Amino acid sequence: MRRVLLGLATMLLVCLAAEPLDLIEGIPRIIDGDTIELAGMRGRLGAIDAPENRQTCASERGRSWACGRSAAEQLARLTAGGVACVAGGTDRYGRALLDCILPGGRDLSGAMVASGLALAYRAYSTRYLTEEGEARRQQAGVWQGAFEDPWSYRKRRRKATAPDVLPARCRIKGNISPNGRIYHLPGSHDYARTRIEASSGERWFCDEAEAQAAGWRAPRRG
Numbered sequence: 001m002r003r004v005l006l007g008l009a010t011m012l013l014v015c016l017a018a019e020p021l022d023l024i025e026g027i028p029r030i031i032d033g034d035t036i037e038l039a040g041m042r043g044r045l046g047a048i049d050a051p052e053n054r055q056t057c058a059s060e061r062g063r064s065w066a067c068g069r070s071a072a073e074q075l076a077r078l079t080a081g082g083v084a085c086v087a088g089g090t091d092r093y094g095r096a097l098l099d100c101i102l103p104g105g106r107d108l109s110g111a112m113v114a115s116g117l118a119l120a121y122r123a124y125s126t127r128y129l130t131e132e133g134e135a136r137r138q139q140a141g142v143w144q145g146a147f148e149d150p151w152s153y154r155k156r157r158r159k160a161t162a163p164d165v166l167p168a169r170c171r172i173k174g175n176i177s178p179n180g181r182i183y184h185l186p187g188s189h190d191y192a193r194t195r196i197e198a199s200s201g202e203r204w205f206c207d208e209a210e211a212q213a214a215g216w217r218a219p220r221r222g
Contacts, residue, residue, distance in 0.1 A: 025084045032200075033071025033118055034109075035095065036079070042178045043087060043096035045109045047125035049150045050075070050118040052157075052200070057147035060139070067142050071117040074141075078102060078111055092195075094177045116141020119149065157198050172205040174216045182219050183211040189221055 028036035033050025036043060050071040051057065057067035081103045087096035100108035112118035113128040116135040119142075120128040136143045148156075173184045173194045183205060184191045196202045205211040208218070 023084060023086055025082060027082050028079050030072050030076045030079070033068065033075055033112065036075070036083075036098070038083070038085060038098075041087070041096055043085065043098040044091055045112065045118075046088070046097040046099055047121055047127045048109045048113055048118040049121040050112060051142065051147070051150050052153055055148070055150065055153050057142050058145035060144045062145065067117070067147060070141070071112070074115050074117045075112060078108060083108060093197075094179075114140075116143050121151075123151065154197060158195065170204050170206040172208065172211055174203045174205055174211055174214070176200060176202050181214075181216040183208070183216040184219060188219065190219065 024039040024041065026038055028038040030036055031042065032053045034045045034048055036045070051068040053068045053072060055066075055068035056064045059065055079100075079102070083100045083102060085098045085100040087098055089097045091097060102108055102111065109118070110128055110131050113120055113131040114135055116138070120126065120132045122129075135141060171186045173191060173196055175182050175184060175190075175194050175196070184194050185208070196204060203214075205214070205216070
């Protein structure tokens with residue numbers, strides 16, 4: 001039955017696509033509340049932004065709860081029966097931007113926003129404002145209390161790990177991309193454009209030996 005439902009979802013995606021796109025199906029591995037691995041490809045759900053894995057929010061009574069972890073768990077529950085996705089472009093970290101349909105035809109990104117465990121990513125799209133408004137009215141998920149927008153949280157964390165607050169010699173950037181864990185030395189080809197997102201497990205290193213011991217490798221080109 002699941003295969004039949006995914007087949008119908010695949011047909012719906014084909015109809016919605018403006019041009020022929022590659023379809024991938026299966027049960028994904030959950031990275032965080034808006035990022036999955038499917039068929040060997042890492043992708044981010046388009047037009048939404050979920051709390052980061054280590055992010056916390058406040059409940060109605062002001063108590064802290066792990067909204068980032070809850071977002072990832074919600075995504076795992078929704079996709080337990082499989083998904084059908086199309087990829088359209090990539091983000092600045094090289095992740096595929098995905099539109100995914102659940103068995104029965106429900107839009108996965110819309111379902112995450114409706115649960116209150118993801119936000120419409122207004123900087124890039126207004127596609128899910130209706131779902132967000134409804135989640136807010138129902139005080140679902142993060143809307144039950146105070147929270148920090150995921151994009152603001154990431155920006156604040158990046159500032160906390162900026163080079164000017166690190167020891168002078170710790171300038172090696174440990175990046176995580178679809179190609180794996182790669183470190184970039186100052187002056188190398190991709191060094192200037194590489195941004196470190198500590199909340200996603202990326203980090204700074206003081207020397208190459210430290211980076212290699214932690215599981216990072218040098219890029220194939222300097």
